[in-house]
Amino acid sequence: MWLAVNTVDFYNAISVLYGTLAEFCTERNCEVMSAGSKYEYLWADGVKYKKPVRLSAPEYVDKLFDWIEDQIDDPSVFPGQFGEPFPPNFMEVVRTIFKRLFRVYAHIYHSHFKQVCSLGEEAHLNTCFKHFIFFVRHFDLVEEKELAPLSELIEQFLAGKMNSIR
Secondary structure, rough: OOHHHHHHHHHHHHHHHHHHOOOOOOOOOOOEEOOOOOOOOOOOOOOOOOOOOOOOOOHHHHHHHHHHHHHHHHHHOOOOOOOOOOOOHHHHHHHHHHHHHHHHHHHHHHHHHHHHHHOOOHHHHHHHHEEEEEEEHHHOOOHHHHHHHEEEEEHHHHHOOOHHHO
16 A cells, blocks of 8 residues: 555655656657756556557656556555555556656756756755665665666665755
């Protein structure tokens, strides 16, 4: 239950943050979903997109958010009643959600941090991401290799140097 509630909360937080950047994250400005030049993310949902495909960042994020909402709204994945059992693949679904939400953070930091700062949102972004990382680490939700695009930032957060990041 704890993981389910927090998964929804983390999704809501990143969707609000990303929403403030929608005018900057366009198909023209972000032709591919990436985190810098070394990391490119392909989309596959196993249903409509069985094979991974290259999408623009806004298209990737839109499909991701729709997919997450489908998971959250599906009572066979996220039971709606207290006491109902979670399915055997619940942890797998949650790990996939967190891995993909991390990609949105990585894209924001690599491609839109200047806009975040110009909007005065950097403290909020950093706080949300730090909370996200501590939660991910505590529950072992994302493999270390997936965190590589923001490894330096994560190390600063873990070392307690959050106030020096701007």
